[in-house]
Amino acid sequence: MKLDVNALRYLSRDESRTLQAVEIGQKNHDIVPVPLVDSIAGLKHGGVVRCLKALLRQKLVHHDNTRYDGYRLTPLGYDFLALRALVARGAITAVGRQIGVGKESDVFEVLNAEGEVLAMKLHRLGRTSFRAVKKKRDYLQHRNSFSWLWLSRLAAAKEFAFMEALGVAGFPVPHAIEHNRHAVLMSLVDAVPLVQVRLADPGAVYLQLMDMIADLAARGLVHCDFNEFNILVDEQGAVTLIDFPQMVSTSHANAEELFERDVDCIVRFFTKKLGYVPEQDTSLPYMRPDFKAATASASEKLDVQLSASGFKKEHLSALDSYVSALQGMVAPRDGSSSGEEEESDSDSEPEGCDSSDEAGSSGGEGDESEKGEVP
Template sequence: MVKKYLRRKPLEYERKIEEGVFDTQTIGALRKLMKLNIIDSMGGVISTGKEADVFKGYIKGELRAVKIFRIETTGFKDIAPYIEGDPRFRLHGRKHEIVFEWAKKEFRNLGRAFHAGVRVPKPFKVLRNILVMSFIGNNSDPASPLNAISADQIKNPKKLSKLLLDNLKNLYQKAELVHADFSEFNVLMKFLNEPYLIDFAQAVLKNQLNAEMFLQRDAENFVRYFVKFGLKFSRQEILAKIQVGKA
């Protein structure tokens, strides 16, 4: 997929639209992002999911990640627990308007986290259901999610646990956010030793409804992942380090 596809929309690209990957409004939003010099062309797929697909984007040869939220498959009841009680966003409106709020929420959360020093992709722009952010990878190869990396490739699991705990602590204490979906699926490993937290649409303000429950779930997932390396943390220990202690 390149810039000329957005201009001419050949049959191959139209088939992708019919399959639900894009719609005409999303194509129009991509064109607008090009006019705004946020991207100047699009590349291949980085990842696909139920709620969103992520593609390579380019601006003057520099790689960026372009996340496009799927309007038809994003469910209201899946979003509601993470957005209720957040004064920054509203839940009423038609389905596409709710998805636009969801994309905006990830953009705002990433901005808070990035400026707090949490290792996350840098957000550049959100428009409708499209979020443009920095590309995390090794040259042109996308970084692998932690779940795709075998245990024997993790040379220093104790150091990795420290890096991730530092990020979760800074996220909570400085950005005042709870990730709310922390797991090995939402960590990208650059060069296998630089973890980046991703997927922030569901992240909640730390004083928001359900934040404590989500934080406990994040801590449980942290403990569950590292137990296979023989690192025996308790949920209470992880919670204490995130909320008040030194990781």
């Protein structure tokens, strides 16, 4: 579904409250009954029915009367909720063209208040080409039921946490700015995907990539999707790594296999697509990194700090200590937990709305689990 933000400027206050009420109702309902939407939104004179019809015309909600009369959010409606929260916080002021499409995300250019062009990634788990997420990712953990919107929210929170931590650790990644629901706001990198580049010095770029794979393993992480589509290269040949929700710990049962798969993917691309055979380049200090040698390094383990998939149970105490220390250092930005509250008085918002707009500026999956299974 195409993202048309023009409708957002004409969305009335009551319609926004109703849309948010549907989101809150989906904590415990796949299809939210109309009386529950009415109760949460708290509009006077039966205004919820009128607002639901308006939202339905704009394809922000889906109507289902198979078992009872109810509504649920559409991906476009979820987009609007995320955009409204980011605009209310002053993080963005305009949405531009779409610059990227993936099997599980869309990327758009956006502007902030200073006129700086940023990138906004909207996670789209549940597309036809990505239906095996339950087997490939650990978002569900012990749960049997799920919502694609909720899984997209978890993916966004996980990616933001990894991007922020990797940036602090000195890895060449986009600067993580903000996230809300399934949207991640980051700096726009002036580079193009490796698959679209003709390299003047492929040996230098190849060595950068091998070093990056080894450095990630030394920090306790395996990217798991290290390929020519997730690597950006600028005019100077410097590389930037993107796309992090699938990263796992080096303690994962399949970590070494996934590590070797990342390496093989780069070797195969350089050999078959670029005609550069690393084994024939005698100037390289080494052809490919070794998993055991990389993980034997004494570097700080980011997998423990971020609770990466596959980290061992004995790491839990260290993780708890890290989270406690982080909570002691990080203070609320402005004393308010919700961008929506900045836009209007607290007594005019539907009950429970503040929790659905929290950005969780440094949290991973653990932060989302405290809010319940919200789409």
